Amino acid sequence: HAKALGRNRYCHFAPAMLEAVGERLQMGNDLRAAITAGQLQVHYQPVVELASGRIVGAEALVRWHHASRGWVSPARFIPVAEELGLINAIGERVFREAAGTALTLHRCAGLEAFQISVNVSPRQFVTPDALEGWLEHMRAIGLPGRCIAIEITEGLLLDERPEVARRLLEFRNADVEILLDDFGTGYSSMAYLKRFDIDSLKIDQSFVADMAGNGSDRAIVEAMIAMSRKLGLYVVAEGIETEAQRKVLCEAGCDFGQGYLFSAPVPRQRLLDMMRRPANGSER
Ligand code: C2E
Numbered sequence: 001h002a003k004a005l006g007r008n009r010y011c012h013f014a015p016a017m018l019e020a021v022g023e024r025l026q027m028g029n030d031l032r033a034a035i036t037a038g039q040l041q042v043h044y045q046p047v048v049e050l051a052s053g054r055i056v057g058a059e060a061l062v063r064w065h066h067a068s069r070g071w072v073s074p075a076r077f078i079p080v081a082e083e084l085g086l087i088n089a090i091g092e093r094v095f096r097e098a099a100g101t102a103l104t105l106h107r108c109a110g111l112e113a114f115q116i117s118v119n120v121s122p123r124q125f126v127t128p129d130a131l132e133g134w135l136e137h138m139r140a141i142g143l144p145g146r147c148i149a150i151e152i153t154e155g156l157l158l159d160e161r162p163e164v165a166r167r168l169l170e171f172r173n174a175d176v177e178i179l180l181d182d183f184g185t186g187y188s189s190m191a192y193l194k195r196f197d198i199d200s201l202k203i204d205q206s207f208v209a210d211m212a213g214n215g216s217d218r219a220i221v222e223a224m225i226a227m228s229r230k231l232g233l234y235v236v237a238e239g240i241e242t243e244a245q246r247k248v249l250c251e252a253g254c255d256f257g258q259g260y261l262f263s264a265p266v267p268r269q270r271l272l273d274m275m276r277r278p279a280n281g282s283e284r
């Protein structure tokens, strides 16, 4: 019986699996072509100070518009890029673009401290040369370290290869803040936060989403914020969609947030327009 079931399962499984493999291959090829053709774009999602609504920075998020598929989510193509070794090329492109935008804003009166954060995959930390040029590039264009932050994930903190700690330290020494993205979804503990000198935590949007209706998620979020404050870390909450969520987070002592309530990720020019608008900085 088991054998029959196994064979049956095999028959059902194989075409789907082949399809998935083919799909990934196709996506990989298209992605490679898009990188070469310079077709990846970067959008920016504003990060606001929750108490005032003032925009203090933005997260750079890669965007890919595919000729026939339309917009492809980075949640789908980033893992493919990591697998195929394309993530360094993408990361480099996003960083250059983000640094240019940060420089433009840095030169605007009153926006010298504006910070743009860039997501960095674990792979980029262990590939020789992948991150080497970043600090050099910032120095070359005259962009202070504090205008850029990098977003890493909890898994990276478990990687004990010496180059990981060394690169994190190089960024820190250059005033580039280190943010721990999607906090709460991985395996790391508070002990790692101390060991690596993280500046801020980004509370994953899944906790924020369920906070209003779910007492235990609210308790988790409140505990994360309380612990972070005791450790001297800033807290950024992700995926804030409602005023009720903003209020709870604010009352719990969360400093910053991002989400559709404030703004979706927007193209570079739209971000620049938002920041130059005199209305920015007014109390909400
Ligand atoms: P992330 O770094 O956690 O980015 C936050 C994601 O939440 C973004 O999805 C953003 O568009 C989305 N988001 C923002 N506000 C809201 C909200 O109010 N509600 C909901 N439901 N979602 C919201 P996006 O742009 O699709 O990116 C997905 C993930 O792909 C990112 O998660 C990040 O892990 C990865 N990613 C994006 N760009 C890059 C990149 O340049 N390099 C690397 N390595 N990864 C990237």
Ligand code: MG
Binding pocket: 059, 119, 151, 181
């Ligand atoms: Mg992020």
Ligand code: MG
Binding pocket: 181, 182, 202, 204, 205, 238
């Ligand atoms: Mg995140």
Ligand code: MG
Binding pocket: 182, 204, 205
């Ligand atoms: Mg996320």
